[in-house]
Amino acid sequence: MVSQQQQQEYRLHELGDFLRTRRARLTPEEVGLPRGNRRKTPGLRRAEVAQLVGVSVDWYTWLEQGRSISPSTQVLERLVQALHLDVNERSHLFLLAHQQPPPALSQEPEVVSPTLQHFLDHFGYRPAFVSGRQWDILAWNDAGCAVFGDFRLKTTRERNTVWSLFVDSASRQFVVDWEEDARRILAQFRSSCGRHLGDPQLTELIHELMHYSPEFRAWWPDHEVLGAQEVKKTLNHPQVGYLVFERLTFQVLDTPDFKTTVYTPLDEADTPRKLEHLLEQWYQQEGQKPHTPKAALGLPQVQRLEQDTVALWLAECCQKVEGAWVANNTIMTSYTLWCEANRYEPKKAKGISQSLATHGLEIGVNKRVLDEHHRRKMTRGVRGIVIL
Template structure:
């Protein structure tokens, strides 16, 4: 856990929160401790934690949380495929909490041909961002997106601590990507939010998209993510990309 008030020493934080220095040190290290929600609230107030960081603090302390949705159902209902199709020409996909891509529409496939044709274990947005060759994803603002993507992933990871499938994925990605390993070691955490992605597609040109994710209440663990062009040139280039894909 990183302190939002770096000017405060551990002793000062512990004193302001009314806890012992040893206890607080163990909390930062994620060691098992006995603690009440009232004490955690005091620590959160002292450190000026936002909602995501407060949630992460509770998980570090192993305070019981509401049940976490398990893996999405193996079968995605046909009505969701209908929704994806209706969203063309906006690139759209269904993704689970580990960022595995479950379904996609024609526009998304045209934008990410390497991802949708990848083996199941690599058909993952985080894997493609960090472990795939740059020529496959064409993202030109990866340096900007990478820290945000890792912080958002850690937010979801903290809800699945101890799940061997999540641990295995993190281990594989840290081995495959030194950049991911470096960012993962920073322990940044943030809730998922709107993000912009910029592409430079050979033969097409620049495309700027804003990704909006929506949790599906009837399908726990599944999000619908829609990518909307941010300007007219991007809309036109998406149309060109779709026409080119149609003739391949």
């Protein structure tokens, strides 16, 4: 059995190795230092990193050697800057050094990627939205607007989940068992606030909630905390009456401060039919056609492996364009959601690749693309199609 001391030694060894690999990939010119004449190995020297961070060479050497020292948050942040670490590397550094995630970068703009928006859009008749670190709803799908109102017409405060629940008087009629739901949301909100202590926008939001909501003012000092839960949610919609859902919230791995919430309709209270009616009204109002076939609503999952689902997906969702390129993860997301919407059993990644090759597409094509942090990375994809 691995002892606590062995775990500590392994963690510090990993930290030292990580720092060595990060400085090895940089050149002096990239960090604004002169190259010099007697450089035998690539990358920065320890003395150069120590100079950039503002610590002694001995101290930095001990850190790379896995000595039991505790770098402060300020020193780690200077290491992030000196070694040009991206957001994922920053998180890894803090987990190795402090055994906890880094402080949130509160000033970073919260931008929902096109891929994540595409993911929301293909939930079809299930309302879904993405919220950020202050619980502002940042992106949504059509079903979300059909059930919860047009998010485009709401102010930032009105799109805040906690604010709308506690301050908007209409929520007390809209949410069945309002107090139970409000207490649960408040406890989850309190848990997430622990990651963003001192965030000025969160502090302002809490002060306003304390002022405008007697319930928030009474319950906030209780310090109840709760993680995300799968719960049954009943709404009393002003147009169609009761709607019953399963509500699931999960974290977006690429952007940990983002939470995706999906409302899956249950058969109770004739929810699927009512939801279809609301969404049809929404599309009529918008002058659009539904993104998802009606067959996607309320039908059981069936196994239909004999169908060439990749060919059907290509015909409905894609267009062949010579020289075009699409990343594998984008293809997998679009294809899987299409299968789910049409109640097909999706193929595994290997089967998808084989089918794409059968249809004359070039698979396994590497391309350098910019990630969300504007850094170039090599990504594998398929050449010859675009996803509509």
